[in-house]
Each structure stands twice: as structure tokens, then as C-alpha cells.
Amino acid sequence: MKKKEEVVKKKREYCKGQTLKMYTTEDKTKIMKMMDDGLKIYEIHCLTGFPQSTIRTMKGKKEDIKKSLSLVKKYFAANPSSQRRLTCxxxxxxxxxxMTEYYVEKWLSRWAKEGASVNGPQVREQARVFYSTIVAKKKIKHLPEFNASVGWLARFKKRCGVKYAKYQGELASTDSEASAEFPSIAKQITADGGYCPDQIYNCDETGLYWKRSPKGTFIAQSEKQAPGVKMAKDRFSVLLTCNASGSHRMKPLVIYKFKKPHAYKDCDMKKLNVYWESNKSGYMQASLSVEWFDNYFVPDAYRKCKELNLDFKVVFK
Known part of the structure; x- marks a missing residue:
């Protein structure tokens, strides 16, 4: 028993103070090149000074390391955090x-340039869409599901330097040059395609705080101030769609947090004067916008064109 204890103590003393060495992308690229040139593990050890056990491990994972290095070179040359993740x-x-995070970052940059608001649930939903699209495109099977959890979002923001910022007032003006050019471009497109105002559609999304209280109230002269109240922030999103002539005003799309609120427990949601959809956030999401376009907009626009004896071709701006 004493001998065993002595051996254990010696092992602990030997390991004490050692730190895990992190090999850079350049180090691993160099080792992969040496392996491709036919050098043996001992020869690579003599040339680089890296432990033979490390080189042997890299040799066993050679193909996976090459794929990761190729990804780093193509997409993450300027992102050290993602490089470390891929090469570890x-x-x-x-x-x-x-790859999903790369496309999410590009997606966020595009929305930021357009001045659109994006929140956490929307980022997570878009990440799931990108992930499933990449997996389907590469035809990969038997992979664990990517849930884009709150924890993943926190790590993604740290890796890519993404942060939440409040708007500082209202933007003074829009891009005047682009605004001035657009009418002539739109006119040219509609003229070339032979579209009439009945075939030109546009939509816009807004939020409705249906339980919002006024910011203030009238009080008696004897009162110094109004008592504090808890502001109701319950909201739903509304998507409004119409054609240029005004002849077709589609039923609004309403997006709420609940599939069937208690007030509608005895109602058929399909018979409402709106298209009712739901998700956890109550906001428009990428998958929901595709579903709305395919299941609601296209059939409605087709019926309207048929009613007006027009060819079924529309411009959606």
C-alpha cells in the first residue's frame, strides 16, 4: 500500500505546475504539411520540438484537422476566437x-445596416434555420440537434464581439440618394415586366402593445404625484399587405405568444378576420415569413389576379 501511495505522490509532483499548451493554426498547418511530405513522427518532433504524443494524436485526426484548417482559412482568418474553437x-x-455563427454574424450586419431591430429570440431562431439549411445542403445525417440555447447565444456574442445596444434617439434622415433613385428604378422594372398597379405589392410589419397604458394621468390638486403603476407590455406583431392600387388589402397576419388565448377558447382561429400565427416571442421570424408567403400571400394574390382577369405575376417590394 505504501509503494502505491508513493507512486501516486510522485505522479502528482510531476504534473504539478504544468499548463496545457495551445497550438496555433500556423503550428498545425505546419505539422499537416510535414505529414503530407512523408515525414515520420520522430522527425517532426525533432524539427518542431512538439511532443511525439501530440503529433501522434494529430496524425490520427489528420482529416478532421485539415477540414477545420480549411474552414479557418476561408471564413475565420480575422477571428482568433473562432480559430481557437475550430483547432481545439x-x-x-x-x-x-x-459555419452557422459565421452566417448569423453576416445576417446581423445586414440588418444593422438597414436599421432594423433584432432581439435574442430572433437571433436564436435564425441560427436554427441556418444550421438546418447547412446540414440539409451537405446531406449530413445522425447529428445531434442544434437548439441555439441561451447559453450558446451568450458564447456567440462573446466570440464574435456582438453586443446589445439601445437606440440613441431617432435617426435624422434616410439615404437621400438611394431614395431619389428608387422611384425611377421601380418604374423601369414595372414597365419592363408589364405590371399594373394591381400586381405590385408591399408589406410592412409593426408591433401593437394592445394593453399599453397612458404614460400619465390627471391627478387632484391635493396630490403631489401619481402613484407608480406596473406598465403592461403585452404585445403582438402585425404584418400588413396591400397592392399599389389599393384594390387588394390582405387580411393582416397577427403573431402572438399563444396559439389560442383564453378569450378565443370557443372560436375557430381559421375563421377570424386575420391570419393568426404564434411562437414563443410573438415576433416575425424567418421560418414564419416563408410560411406566410407560401400559404397566405401566394394563394391570395393568385385569387385576386384571377378575379381581375390578370396574369398571375406580381412584384413584391
Whole structure:
């Protein structure tokens, strides 16, 4: 028993103070090139000074490391955090999530340039859409589901330097040059395609705080101030769609947090004077916009064109 205890103590003393060495992308690229040139593990060890056990591990995961390095070179050359992640863990799912984060970052940049608001649930939903699209395109099966959890969102923001910012007042003006050019461009498109005002559609999304209280109230002269109240922030999103002539005003799309609120427990939601959809956030999401376009907009626009004896071709701006 004493001998065993002595051995254990010696092992602990030997390991004490050692830190895990992180190999850079350049180090691993160099080792992969040496392996491709036919050098043996001992020869690579002599040239680089890296432990033979590390080189042997890299050799066993050679193909996965090459795929990760290729991804780093193509997409993450300017992102050290993503480089470390890809060159430390070589699994297929890790590479897919890295690609998902790349597209989410580009998506956020595009919306920021357009001045649109994006919240956490929308980012997570879009990440799930990107992930499933990449997996389907690569025809990969038997992979764990990517849930885009709150924890993932926090790590993504840290890796990519994404942060939440409040708007500082209202934007003074829009891009005047683009605004001035657009009418002539739109006119040219409609003229070339032979579209009439009945075939030109536009939509806009807004939020309705249906339980919002006034910001203030009248009080008696004897009162110094109004008592504090808890402001109701319950809202739903509304998508309004119409054609240029005004002859077709589609039923609004309403997006709420609940599939069937208590007040509508005895109602058929399909018979309402709106298209009712629901999700956890109550906001428009990428998957829902595609569903609305395919299931509601296209059939409604087709019926209207048929009613007006027009060809079924529309411009959707």
C-alpha cells in the first residue's frame, strides 16, 4: 500500500505546475504539411520540438484537422476566437456550428445596416434555420440537434464581439440618394415586366402593445404625484399587405405568444378576420415569413389576379 501511495505522490509532483499548451493554426498547418511530405513522427518532433504524443494524436485526426484548417482559412482568418474553437475540437458538429455563427454574424450586419431591430429570440431562431439549411445542403445525417440555447447565444456574442445596444434617439434622415433613385428604378422594372398597379405589392410589419397604458394621468390638486403603476407590455406583431392600387388589402397576419388565448377558447382561429400565427416571442421570424408567403400571400394574390382577369405575376417590394 505504501509503494502505491508513493507512486501516486510522485505522479502528482510531476504534473504539478504544468499548463496545457495551445497550438496555433500556423503550428498545425505546419505539422499537416510535414505529414503530407512523408515525414515520420520522430522527425517532426525533432524539427518542431512538439511532443511525439501530440503529433501522434494529430496524425490520427489528420482529416478532421485539415477540414477545420480549411474552414479557418476561408471564413475565420480575422477571428482568433473562432480559430481557437475550430483547432481545439475537430468534430463535424463543431464545424457546422462555426459555419452557422459565421452566417448569423453576416445576417446581423445586414440588418444593422438597414436599421432594423433584432432581439435574442430572433437571433436564436435564425441560427436554427441556418444550421438546418447547412446540414440539409451537405446531406449530413445522425447529428445531434442544434437548439441555439441561451447559453450558446451568450458564447456567440462573446466570440464574435456582438453586443446589445439601445437606440440613441431617432435617426435624422434616410439615404437621400438611394431614395431619389428608387422611384425611377421601380418604374423601369414595372414597365419592363408589364405590371399594373394591381400586381405590385408591399408589406410592412409593426408591433401593437394592445394593453399599453397612458404614460400619465390627471391627478387632484391635493396630490403631489401619481402613484407608480406596473406598465403592461403585452404585445403582438402585425404584418400588413396591400397592392399599389389599393384594390387588394390582405387580411393582416397577427403573431402572438399563444396559439389560442383564453378569450378565443370557443372560436375557430381559421375563421377570424386575420391570419393568426404564434411562437414563443410573438415576433416575425424567418421560418414564419416563408410560411406566410407560401400559404397566405401566394394563394391570395393568385385569387385576386384571377378575379381581375390578370396574369398571375406580381412584384413584391
Amino acid at each position: 475540437t475537430y468534430s463535424e458538429s463543431n464545424r457546422l456550428i462555426a
